[in-house]
Amino acid sequence: MRNPRGSTKVALVEDHLLFAESLEIALGMEGYQVRRIPLPARPSSLGAVLASVLRVQPRIVLLDLDLGAHGNGVRLIEPLAKAGIAVVVVTGSLERTRWGECLRYGARTVLTKTSPLNDILATVRRLNDGFPVIDRAVREELIAEWHQNRVENHEARRRLDDLTPREREVLRQLMQGHQVRDIARINVVSEATVRTQVKSILAKLEVSSQLAAVGLAHEAGWRPSDV
Structure with missing residues (x-):
């Protein structure tokens, strides 16, 4: 369902200040209500970050995975998705198994930080207009890679034990x-x-x-x- 951009809230969870500011400016120029979620100066639980996001009640969240001392952002995906929020992971990681994990827990798609800014904006537009943002076959392939990696790691841990x-x-x-x-x-x-x-x-x-x-x-x- 298409929503007027001016009524669409987009939250940014990103610990790289310059990258977050660039996204904030670009999305603001597109007409969205943008809120950059401040990460505490001191390490805190991801629960505090989650609460901050939910208070904003965004329609879309752009989420980094590597949040420094605050932990792995992948843990935020499932509760955000269950709250009806469209999660787009924007990460510096090139590990396909991590992408698959994000999709498995409810992310709509995964983009790299090296993606052109226009690609990120286009993804937000498509989500706001109610369109899919990743090919189903690609999604299933990435999730399958994550699952296979998980099985292999479980077997490796057994041997290590x-x-x-x-x-x-x-x-x-x-x-x-x-x-x-x-x-x-x-x-x-x-x-x-x-x-x-x-x-x-x-x-x-x-x-x-x-x-x-x-x-x-x-x-x-x-x-x-x-x-």
């Missing part, structure tokens, strides 16, 4: 960039002992190199603090 405490410590040190000889020196053991531990790690993770083991851990979101 099979590591012994000592193997987890060795993997943590590999992730920090240490070589086998460094790990042996730090842990006061022989290089042969560390090589045996590394071999066991590779076998359990079903990878063929230390680099692949580190990559798998990063991809699964495993952090040294998990040790």
